[in-house]
Structure formats: structure tokens, C-alpha cells
Amino acid sequence: MNDKLINISLYDEKWMESLATKIFDDIAELTKDKQGVSRETYGKGETDAINYLSKLAIKLGLHVEVDDAANVFYSSEPIENSKYILVGSHMDSVPLGGNFDGLAGVLAGFLILSYISKNKINLSLPLKVVALRGEESAWYGRNYIGSKSIFGLLTKEDLNATHRKTGEKLSKAMQNCGVDLNKIRSATSLINKESIELFIELHIEQGPILVDRNWPAAIVTGIRGNNRHHNIICKGSAGHSGTIPRYLRRDSVFAGADLITRMDDHWNTIQQHGGDLVLTSGIFQTDSEHHAMSRIPGEIFFSFESRSQDIATLDALEALLKSECKTIERERGVTFEFDDLIKSSPAELDKSIIEKLLDAGEFLGFERASLPSGAGHDAAIFANVGIKTGMIFVRNDKGSHNPYEAMDVKDFMTGLSILKKFIIDY
Numbered sequence: 198m199n200d201k202l203i204n205i206s207l208y209d210e211k212w213m214e215s216l217a218t219k220i221f222d223d224i225a226e227l228t229k230d231k232q233g234v235s236r237e238t239y240g241k242g243e244t245d246a247i248n249y250l251s252k253l254a255i256k257l258g259l260h261v262e263v264d265d266a267a268n269v270f271y272s273s274e275p276i277e278n279s280k281y282i283l284v285g286s287h288m289d290s291v292p293l294g295g296n297f298d299g300l301a302g303v304l305a306g307f308l309i310l311s312y313i314s315k316n317k318i319n320l321s322l323p324l325k326v327v328a329l330r331g332e333e334s335a336w337y338g339r340n341y342i343g344s345k346s347i348f349g350l351l352t353k354e355d356l357n358a359t360h361r362k363t364g365e366k367l368s369k370a371m372q373n374c375g376v377d378l379n380k381i382r383s384a385t386s387l388i389n390k391e392s393i394e395l396f397i398e399l400h401i402e403q404g405p406i407l408v409d410r411n412w413p414a415a416i417v418t419g420i421r422g423n424n425r426h427h428n429i430i431c432k433g434s435a436g437h438s439g440t441i442p443r444y445l446r447r448d449s450v451f452a453g454a455d456l457i458t459r460m461d462d463h464w465n466t467i468q469q470h471g472g473d474l475v476l477t478s479g480i481f482q483t484d485s486e487h488h489a490m491s492r493i494p495g496e497i498f499f500s501f502e503s504r505s506q507d508i509a510t511l512d513a514l515e516a517l518l519k520s521e522c523k524t525i526e527r528e529r530g531v532t533f534e535f536d537d538l539i540k541s542s543p544a545e546l547d548k549s550i551i552e553k554l555l556d557a558g559e560f561l562g563f564e565r566a567s568l569p570s571g572a573g574h575d576a577a578i579f580a581n582v583g584i585k586t587g588m589i590f591v592r593n594d595k596g597s598h599n600p601y602e603a604m605d606v607k608d609f610m611t612g613l614s615i616l617k618k619f620i621i622d623y
């Protein structure tokens with residue numbers, strides 16, 4: 198770290214922007230992979246990035262606390278017997294991901310805290326910043342691991358989830374990062390929820406809307422929840438592609454394709470009736486050990502994910518999925534085997550916070566821009582345990598969960614200044 202940026206005497210917007218650029222660059226370098234960055238959930242990249250930030254926090258004279266789930270909190274000084282404003286996001290990334298997903302939100306809070314602390318700005322409630330672990334489901338098929346742990350919501354099934362490549366259990370990885378597994382297993386809250394006045398997460402937008410509308414930042418109105426099956430197996434019967442007539446075939450690929458087509462029809466109908474829904478089958482494969490061009494595929498496995506702002510839509514779709522499988526089983530002589538359904542509830546964000554954030558943006562000369570979030574975020578966990586929650590999106594080109602994420606630091610500073618104004622005025 199360039200100590201000049203720490204020892205400088207003028208702590209203004211320019212200082213924050215220079216420090217932001219420096220931290221983004223340093224952490225990208227520290228966690229770089231073949232392409233982009235890899236900050237593995239409860240793994241090396243995530244830990245390296247957190248340690249970098251904590252070291253810097255100490256240099257900046259901030260107070261650092263680690264909870265029993267290895268999430269890290271920063272504040273000007275220890276906060277006891279007072280409510281506080283909590284700001285944060287996650288430190289992990291998907292494999293070969295982008296530098297800004299998650300990190301931007303932690304950094305926004307971190308820089309505002311440093312600014313407030315260095316300039317001795319009085320707040321009506323103190324500010325705490327959290328660097329959360331394990332938000333991305335890409336590593337263990339489970340998301341929001343750090344934030345769920347805070348509220349005692351991590352389940353036995355979550356802890357037993359296995360790593361996508363190594364097969365190692367999540368519990369083991371957490372233990373390696375110093376997590377107190379007994380505490381997590383006891384499902385007790387690690388935090389006094391009543392002491393959190395509100396939670397705000399700044400995040401890059403992971404869709405194309407802000408770029409399309411030319412908004413540098415916008416306020417989020419709600420977060421889609423999701424229903425996920427990681428691995429559904431469709432079993433039919435393998436056979437010679439030339440010898441078996443149509444009526445005797447039990448082709449698993451045709452059955453799976455039939456299912457996806459039916460679900461696409463339901464999606465279309467629900468959307469035409471004004472429902473909010475998106476569906477994806479991101480993994481869909483035959484077994485490469487056995488598959489061949491001239492072999493009727495006996496087995497496929499696939500994932501199925503639905504997202505909506507409305508929990509009733511998600512539940513209805515899950516029921517449709519199961520009933521279509523029953524029909525296809527009868528018609529095509531196959532069987533479907535389901536893994537456990539993993540649910541993340543949609544989240545309502547706090548209306549008064551949304552208004553105050555829009556006001557802050559307007560005061561700073563920006564349009565009153567708002568939109569719902571198609572992607573899930575830790576903020577959903579905070580909102581769903583009853584904490585007043587808000588979110589700010591920052592414009593980001595080229596999508597997310599890929600190495601090409603492109604957030605301009607100027608846009609980041611816009612989101613940051615809206616958040617800073619909100620916190621100082623609160």
C-alpha cells in the first residue's frame with residue numbers, strides 16, 4: 198500500500214477516489230487468476246482480500262472485529278450499547294470473475310467510514326462496515342453463507358454442501374478460516390439484530406439497464422428471490438440409435454428437452470399475465486463417459502433455477518415443474534429424481550430508505566433513478582430478518598460473473614457520494 202495515501206492530510210472526495218482506485222487495483226492483483234479474479238468462498242482469494250483490507254483499516258486507525266463466521270466488521274471505534282448503521286457487501290467472487298462484484302460495496306462503506314473518521318464528522322448513529330464472506334453459490338452451490346451465519350440461518354445441509362471441484366465440505370473450509378462451527382451449528386444469531394438501525398448494500402448492477410438508460414447509479418426497489426435445483430437426474434434407457442423404434446425409446450435428452458420447453462411455455466404465460474419471472478437451466482448434460490452420437494442417452498442431469506420478486510410465483514412454478522415431470526414420466530417412460538430444493542426468498546426493501554436515497558441522489562444533481570434487482574444479494578438476508586434495508590446500484594458494463602466487468606471509478610464515486618450523503622444526513 199502506498200502510505201502517501203494514508204498519511205495525506207486532506208481527506209476529501211479526491212482522496213477517496215485515489216484510494217478506491219489503488220485498493221481496487223491492489224486487490225485485483227492479489228486475487229488474479231488465469232482470467233479475472235478468483236476469490237473463493239471461505240478460501241484463499243477471499244481471505245487474502247479481507248486481510249488486505251483489515252491491514253489497511255489498522256493503518257487508517259479503524260477498529261477491526263471478526264465474528265464467529267469470519268465476517269469482518271470495521272468501525273471508527275468499538276460500538277457498545279448503541280444502535281448503528283451497517284453498510285457492506287461480500288468479498289468473494291465466482292471463479293474467474295470480475296473485480297467489482299461484492300468488493301465495490303465493501304469498499305464504498307470502508308471509504309466513507311475512513312472519510313468520516315479522519316474528518317471527525319459527527320453522525321447521529323455510528324457507522325459499521327461489514328466485509329461478508331461466501332455470498333456466491335458458484336463454489337458450494339449455496340449462497341449468502343456469511344450473512345446467513347450472522348443470523349443463525351445456516352443449515353446442516355448448507356454445512357455439508359461440497360466444493361464444486363474438490364468435493365470438500367463447506368464446514369471444513371469454514372473451519373480453516375477460523376469459524377466456530379459449534380456456534381454456527383447451534384443456529385444462534387451472532388449479532389444483536391436490534392442494534393442494527395438499517396443495512397445498506399452498494400453493488401454493481403449485474404444487468405444492462407443502467408448502461409442503457411445512462412444512469413451512473415440507481416436505487417434498488419426490491420430483490421428477486423430464487424428456487425434452485427442444482428442437480429435433477431432424468432433416467433431413461435440407453436440403447437442403439439439405429440435399432441430401437443420411437444415407441445420403445447426412453448430417451449432422457451428428449452424427455453429433458455420436453456420438460457424445458459413446457460416450462461418455457463409456462464414462463465411465457467406467467468409473464469403475459471404480468472408476473473415477474475426468469476428461468477434458467479444453466480447445466481444440462483449427458484455423461485461424457487458414456488455418451489456417443491449413435492447411443493440413445495440413458496441419463497441426463499441438469500440444473501433448474503427460477504427467480505421472481507413474488508414468492509407465490511416461485512411456489513407455483515415449483516409445483517408446475519413437478520407435475521410436468523410426472524406427465525413426461527408417463528408419456529416417455531423416464532423417471533426424474535430431484536435433489537433438495539434450495540430457496541432464497543424475495544426481499545422487500547424499505548420504502549423510507551428508498552425515498553431518502555433518492556433524495557440524496559437528487560440533491561447531488563442526479564435523476565431519481567430506481568429499478569428492481571434481478572440478482573440476489575446479501576441485502577435480501579438482512580431485509581428478510583426484519584432489518585430496514587436499502588441498496589444502491591452502480592453502472593457496470595459487460596455484465597457480471599465474468600472477468601470483463603467494467604465499472605468506472607467515477608460511477609462508483611457517484612454511488613458512494615449518494616450513500617455518504619444519506620449516512621451523514623440520517
Ligand SMILES: [Zn+2]
Pocket residue numbers: 287298299332400
Ligand atoms: Zn455480488
